[in-house]
Amino acid sequence: MKPGQFLELAYFGITTVLFRRKDPLMGSIILTDRCNLSCRHCAVGNITSVIYPYSRIKADMEKMYSDGIRILFLYGGEPFLWQDHGITLRDLVMEAKRMGFLLVNIVTNGTFRLEVPEADLIMVSLDGGRDSHNKIRGNTYDTILENITDSLSDNICIYMAVNNINKGDIETVCRTAVSLQNVKSISFNFHTPYPGTEDLMLTRDERKDCCDRIERLIDEGYPIFNLRSAFPYIIGNSFMTPCHQCIVMENGKQWTCGRCIEIPNLCSQCGFFFAAEFSLVFSGHVRVIFDMLRTYSRYI
């Protein structure tokens, strides 16, 4: 990240904490819920399968930018399935950069060629070693590793959702990540028990065990993009929800924190580390703020 961008984000952070502002900083746009996979833990793919038109996505990006959002995530469904009359995901990333977003990131299942060098970060899901991953995401493990290896980008973040199928694979994923040249970091979430997927949820003790192991891996020098200072709050779900600095838009509709906010009682079982981390940072939690500055400056 360039120094000017860093200062802009720092100004946002300081004024948010001092004046208890609730303005958003980070926005996610759902380009489509269409997906080529049918993951075991998924509750969001292929509900409508609509691919929203370019004009809609552009209007959502403009709205976010005018609301002050400067960090943008494009996701799905599978965002690489998005296209409109020859306009591709790569064009959307370039458009967002032209608009002025400081960081433009993609969240993908990694089964398509990762040819968007303009993206600041490409988050690719890898849910364990080959066996666990394929059990959760179908027979896609080898394709994903191939696409990461062949990627035009060297700014890939491996993204693992830990559940009770793959909870033993945290170390394996870290070792795989560092063996791949284009991978810069690894990010973990815990499974959030969307209706119909409750059986995959970890208990509090299992979350604690996973966080202890992730901390050990951080100490061993693995490039883990999570904030250890937030772990106690994630284990106990004791952080404030929703996170007002995060916005999601789909087809012109907007939600604070996530679309999941509409599901009764889900926030009290949230497994999204970012929700905890951003909520703690912007409520002025000093240890987490320093942890974020140190960690993010390493991987963005």
Ligand code: SF4
């Ligand atoms: S890749 Fe993502 S959107 Fe597609 S089925 Fe899996 S979890 Fe759902």
Ligand code: SF4
């Ligand atoms: S805290 Fe945010 S991300 Fe977590 S379940 Fe609630 S709305 Fe979703």
